[in-house]
Amino acid sequence: MPRLKKRQDFIRLSKFGRKVGMRHFVLQVAPRPSGDAVNSEPRIGLTASRRVGGAVQRNRARRRLCSLAEQVINLNARPDQDYVLIARSEILSASFGQLKLELERALDKLNLRRRASDNR
């Protein structure tokens, strides 16, 4: 699962991407620019700002998002898109199953679930 690492990428997602806010996080999605190499996997970026809490809380929020993306986006989302997950402070008190359901609902809202025709 490739990660987004450049500041440029995050700015592009927040400027031109589609956005859906949930109770525990915010999901941003944008199609991959044509210049970049086209992989078969979706690319993920993670953000946990200081609004989430101290270093321990930010680290934990980022790890849970990472695990979440691995289990939901990597398997069920369209692979030709870039995704950014932004943590909110409520993520620390939620259960993992709850978060999984919420992320699937967010993908449905943006109509990005991997269709049967893609899922060979």
Add this chain to the structure above:
RNA sequence: UCAGAUAGCCGGAUGGCUGCCUUCGUCCAUUUUUGUGGGUGGGGGAGGAAAGUCCGGGCUCCACGGAGACAUGGUGCCGGGUAACGCCCGGCGGGGGUGACCCUAGGGAAAGUGCCACAGAGAGUAGACCGCCGGUGCGCAGUUGCCUGCCGGCAAGGGUGAAAGGGUGCGGUAAGAGCGCACCGCGCCGCCGGUAACGGCGGUGGCAUGGUAAACCCCACUAGGAGCAAGACCAAGUAGGAGUGGCGCGGGCUGAUUAUGUCGGUUCAGGUCGGGUUUCCGAGGCCGCUACUCGGGUCGGUCGCGCGAGGCGCUCGGUGACGGGCGUCCCAGAUGAAUGGCCAUCCCCCGCUCCGGCGGGGACAGAACCCGGCUUAUAGGCUAUCUGCCGCC
């Protein structure tokens, strides 16, 4: 028992499935090798504070002749420990507590300067408001008196203040005062104990020396500056520049030397401006080298980067901090930044309870070059030693 004091320690445990970082091995593909990609197996993977960045070092670069001085900053009872420290240990002085014990920036104020508001008579070469005492004048009363003025003495009492120029008591005196005496405090001298800070004893002085140095300052000791985003290298790529300073300037012949190079000698020629009778001197330009500054580009990778003032155990020396010896172990290394997610059992805490259980929760907090400290945050628990007024057995 209860209450408390000190010192030290722990910081949930075990297992399963599945991920991430790193390291070692192995297999396959590719490759001239280093390597790159994929698979597979083993090892390791946050803290006592990793935090704040308040001190001290290592390391790196810059500056600098050695050394010293000045300025500025820091530290500040004594002795010891340490690589070093503003840290630690032991002791001393002062303060607090019934006690175990705790707190303590604690050099110098007779080297000098400054400050001490308001209040108050007087705030640092003391002072005289009320007052006390003596003398004297006037008045009243009429004789141990009262009122008031003047002259002189005094600092005990009142009052002001944070602080009033030793304290308490006795003597003394017109009233008083270290004026005298005793004790305490203070200064000086001597002796004794102690490495020392300091303590004890004796003598003596007769009060002189208010506070403030986290005010300037003096004394002693101690510090060059910046920081791993330090610094070094590789790849890619832009400009191939601008300014300032310094040095040198072309050709021929000849000598030295292994030398196309370098050095010495000699000769000829020369363009712009100014000076000069000439040799020539000065300035400017061009070119080359060099130093600094500015401008431009990159913002990828590798190293630095973890065997260390290292951890653990035993032992010896020391009251202790700590030091010596022996044995043993290798124990995080990320860079949009790994150390995770889920489940089960046990442990602890809270709530409910039909006493079978059920539900919720797990302190403070996350390495980023590395060590030694300090400070701050921290649920709950464990161990050892010691103390006690009141209370209970």
Add this chain to the structure above:
RNA sequence: CGGAGCGUGGCGCAGUCUGGUUAGCGCACUUGUCUGGGGGACAAGGGGUCGGCGGUUCGAAUCCGCCCGCUCCGA
């Protein structure tokens, strides 16, 4: 990660060091007057744990130490 700087009424700032003893200025706020009313002007007034805790001192916004928050800079 490292290095600097700043916290004073509602807002923006002085005062802080050399030099300790009164917390001040502008805008805003309240009341009153001028105006038929508004705006504006004038006059009066209220409002500050000086970021927090501790220490030095007779006395701390100021001096010293430790915390908290914010801002800026560094390949």
